[in-house]
Amino acid sequence: xxxxxxxxxxxxxxxxxxxxxxxxxxxxxxxxxxxxxxxxxxxxxxxxxxxxxxxxxxxxxxxxxxxxxxxxxxxxxxxxxxxxxxxxxxxxxxxxxxxxxxxxxxxxxxxxxxxxxxxxxxxxxxxxxxxxxxxxxxxxxxxxxxxxxxxxxxxxxxxxxxxxxxxxxxxxxxxxxxxxxxxxxxxxxxxxxxxxxxxxxxxxxxxxxxxxxxxxxxxxxxxxxxxxxxxxxxxxxxxxxxxxxxxxxxxxxxxxxxx
Amino acid sequence: xxxxxxxxxxxxxxxxxxxxxxxxxxxxxxxxxxxxxxxxxxxxxxxxxxxxxxxxxxxxxxxxxxxxxxxxxxxxxxxxxxxxxxxxxxxxxxxxxxxxxxxxxxxxxxxxxxxxxxxxxxxxxxxxxxxxxxxxxxxxxxxxxxxxxxxxxxxxxxxxxxxxxxxxxxxxxxxxxxxxxxxxxxxxxxxxxxxxxxxxxxxxxxxxxxxxxxxxxxxxxxxxxxxxxxxxxxxxxxxxxxxxxxxxxxxxxxxxxxx
Numbered sequence: 292x293x294x295x296x297x298x299x300x301x302x303x304x305x306x307x308x309x310x311x312x313x314x315x316x317x318x319x320x321x322x323x324x325x326x327x328x329x330x331x332x333x334x335x336x337x338x339x340x341x342x343x344x345x346x347x348x349x350x351x352x353x354x355x356x357x358x359x360x361x362x363x364x365x366x367x368x369x370x371x372x373x374x375x376x377x378x379x380x381x382x383x384x385x386x387x388x389x390x391x392x393x394x395x396x397x398x399x400x401x402x403x404x405x406x407x408x409x410x411x412x413x414x415x416x417x418x419x420x421x422x423x424x425x426x427x428x429x430x431x432x433x434x435x436x437x438x439x440x441x442x443x444x445x446x447x448x449x450x451x452x453x454x455x456x457x458x459x460x461x462x463x464x465x466x467x468x469x470x471x472x473x474x475x476x477x478x479x480x481x482x483x484x485x486x487x488x489x490x491x492x493x494x495x496x497x498x499x500x501x502x503x504x505x506x507x508x509x510x511x512x513x514x515x516x517x518x519x520x521x522x523x524x525x526x527x528x529x530x531x532x533x534x535x536x537x538x539x540x541x542x543x544x545x546x547x548x549x550x
Numbered sequence: 551x552x553x554x555x556x557x558x559x560x561x562x563x564x565x566x567x568x569x570x571x572x573x574x575x576x577x578x579x580x581x582x583x584x585x586x587x588x589x590x591x592x593x594x595x596x597x598x599x600x601x602x603x604x605x606x607x608x609x610x611x612x613x614x615x616x617x618x619x620x621x622x623x624x625x626x627x628x629x630x631x632x633x634x635x636x637x638x639x640x641x642x643x644x645x646x647x648x649x650x651x652x653x654x655x656x657x658x659x660x661x662x663x664x665x666x667x668x669x670x671x672x673x674x675x676x677x678x679x680x681x682x683x684x685x686x687x688x689x690x691x692x693x694x695x696x697x698x699x700x701x702x703x704x705x706x707x708x709x710x711x712x713x714x715x716x717x718x719x720x721x722x723x724x725x726x727x728x729x730x731x732x733x734x735x736x737x738x739x740x741x742x743x744x745x746x747x748x749x750x751x752x753x754x755x756x757x758x759x760x761x762x763x764x765x766x767x768x769x770x771x772x773x774x775x776x777x778x779x780x781x782x783x784x785x786x787x788x789x790x791x792x793x794x795x796x797x798x799x800x801x802x803x804x805x806x807x808x809x
Contacts, residue, residue, distance in 0.1 A: 299558035300598045307622050308602075315625045339559045343567075344657075347628065356626040358657050363566050364623030365680025366574045367615040369606070375679070382667065386645060398617050408641065420634070421624025 299336075302328050306336055307345065307360070312419060316353040369396055370405045373505055376536040377496070380529045381408055384509060387525060391510035393418060393491075394533075395431040397439060400447050402432050405505065427452050427466060428459050430493030431506035433479035437470040438495055438503035444470070459484045478523055479506075483513045490514075492523055494530035499538035507533060558595075561587050565595055566604065566619070571678060575612040628655055632764055633665045635795040636755070639788045640667055643768060646784060650769035652677060652750075653792075654690040656698060659706050661691050664764065686711050686725060687718050689752030690765035692738035696729040697754055697762035703729070718743045737782055738765075742772045749773075751781055753789035758797035766792060 309317060309325035317325065323333035337354055340346040344359025365371045377394050384392045385408045394406040401423045418424065426436040426447055436447060452461040460466045473479040478494045485491075493508035507530045509522065568576060568584035576584065582592035596613055599605040603618025624630045636653050643651045644667040653665040660682045677683065685695040685706055695706060711720040719725045732738040737753045744750075752767035766789045768781065 300562050300595060301602075303559050303562055304599075304602045304604065307604075307619075310622060310625045312625060315627055315631065336559060340563075343560075343563045345563065345566075355628075356623060358626060358628050358655065358662060360566075360619075361623040361626040361629040362662060362680050362682075363569060364615060364620040366569045366571060367617060367620040368574055369614075369617050370620040371680065372574065378667070382641075382644070385641070396617065403617060403621060408637070421621045421630065423621075 302326065302332060303336055303340070306333065306340065307356070310356050312422060316349060316355045318353055322354055369504075370403070373496075373537070374406045377406065377505070377507070377533045380532040380536070381406060381507070383532075384408075384507075384525065384529045388509060388511075393431055393508045393510065394496075394505055395424075395429075395435065395508075396505045397426065397435040397443075398423070400426065400443065400450070402426055402429070402435055402506075404431075425453060427461070428455055428481060428484045430479045430481040430491030430508040430510070433469070433473055433481060434493045434495050434506035434508075435503070437473035437479065455485045456483055456487055458482065478527055480523075488513055492526045494527045496530050496537065497534040497539040499540075501539060504537065505533070506530075561585065561591060562595055562599070565592065565599065566615070569615050571681060575608060575614045577612055581613055628763075629662070629664045632755075632796070636665065636764070636766070636792045639791040639795070640665060640766070642791075643667075643766075643784065643788045647768060647770075647781075652690055652767045652769065653755075653764055654683075654688075654694065654767075655764045656685065656694040656702075657682070659685065659702065659709070661685055661688070661694055661765075663690075684712060686720070687714055687740060687743045689738045689740040689750030689767040689769070692728070692732055692740060693752045693754050693765035693767075694762065696732040696738065714744045715742055715746055717741065737786055739782075747772055751785045753786045755789050755796065756793040756798040758799075760798060763796065764792070765789075 305326040305328065306322060309322050314321070319333055319337065320330060322337060323330045326333060337346055341348060341357070344357045346354050347357040349355060373396065374394065381392045381394060392408040393404060395402045395404050404418045404420055404422050404424070407418055407420050424432060426432040436444060448463040448466060454461050460469055478492060481491045481493070483490060489510050490513040491508045491510040493506050495503040496505040496507055498504040507526060509526050511522070564585040564587065565581060568581050573580070578592055578596065579589060581596060582589045585592060596605060600607060600616070603616045605613050606616040608614060632655065633653065640651045640653060651667040652663060654661045654663050663677045663679050663681050663683070666677055666679050683691060685691040695703060707722040707725060713720050719728055737751060740750045740752070742749060748769050749772040750767045750769040752765050754762040755764040755766055757763040766785060768785050770781070
């Protein structure tokens with residue numbers, strides 16, 4: 292039976308979107324259920340996706356995301372291109388500190404972690420490369436939110452904001468001045484706002500046009516002392532290095548969407 | 551006009567496959583031409599892909615691979631899952647040597663680089679994460695070829711093999727004993743077989759079932775001295791660590807498909 296092209300595209304994309312970090316391998320019936328398509332449709336489309344390499348079959352016959360899709364996706368400039376430019380600087384940060392180093396971009400009202408280098412002895416963090424998180428709590432999230440367009444900020448502040456610890460800023464009246472301070476000082480500090488033992492220092496990464504493209508952070512074990520100027524400086528230096536690698540050459544201060 | 555579902559799937563995949571490392575951003579007409587579809591079809595399908603996030607538009611209106619596709623692809627176990635397990639060991643290799651560290655898997659008759667950590671002072675290499683290469687010349691390629699199923703080896707040897715330097719093994723009569731030696735000794739050395747100044751030492755990474763899942767290598771500047779035992783040992787140690795992280799627990803020697 293011929294079907295409408297739009298719905299076929301939607302079904303193909305729904306099949307790909309059925310996979311999650313919790314369920315990276317799926318049986319055919321799980322795949323059909325999660326994608327919201329019939330079993331015969333899932334079977335037919337999955338076979339095409341396997342032929343092309345977007346999906347692979349495991350030895351047990353389950354489906355998983357295929358290497359060919361990963362190869363294509365590795366061309367995504369906003370994730371992989373950024374990551375390639377940033378990696379030497381992230382490695383430097385890691386080698387110098389042996390702490391968690393993170394690189395994130397904003398996607399809509401959330402952030403996506405594009406890279407993470409985790410020291411084995413470093414404080415545990417909740418993040419995963421390719422994983423999403425809210426914008427109002429982590430160091431990278433606060434930087435990305437502080438430099439987001441006004442309508443993004445308003446949309447984030449209009450929704451109820453999850454509280455992770457008793458230090459999480461969940462109230463617009465405390466978040467707004469915090470975001471203004473982050474723009475003014477050029478970095479963000481999230482002190483036990485996500486977990487009770489972690490502190491992150493984050494700084495913005497600028498692209499060629501001088502707008503904020505990403506944020507880089509260092510996550511350390513929280514202490515009652517304020518983070519040292521040296522810690523802030525090493526993160527800002529790495530962020531400036533990545534910005535330069537992305538083609539940013541302006542001598543001006545950071546230009547945010549809201550500035 | 552209703553279209554057949556199979557051809558729609560093929561067109562959607564052709565649109566994604568139109569992007570390459572040389573052309574990560576495409577105009578609509580470039581996209582249509584590379585995907586082999588009409589301009590109206592490209593326009594209609596690309597719009598659906600943009601809505602879902604598989605593609606994004608740049609400020610200039612060009613298309614590029616989107617962050618949402620990258621997020622989904624980050625779930626590919628054979629690339630990303632492997633990389634996550636391997637990264638701490640690759641970082642150790644890098645910190646100890648400050649040379650190029652590479653991780654690759656076999657895909658058909660080629661290899662795909664899944665990770666690369668490049669020291670800034672290290673010898674230049676030709677590789678790119680997500681990029682492909684032949685199996686018969688690099689250290690990782692020789693390891694993956696040595697442990698590939700017999701029909702894969704025969705298919706590779708049946709084709710003309712590119713010569714990169716005068717040391718590249720391009721003759722089945724010299725490659726076959728080299729592959730046997732790699733299986734027997736547990737590592738491969740590619741001494742100026744790809745570029746005139748680089749030497750790589752590579753070792754196999756085993757999965758839970760004891761089969762070779764990947765290869766890890768260290769690329770150093772070639773010298774007239776043979777690579778030291780210490781260099782070989784550090785690569786093999788990293789490969790064993792990654793194997794253990796993947797669940798390999800057998801005390802037996804490496805089991806290759808051809809063994």
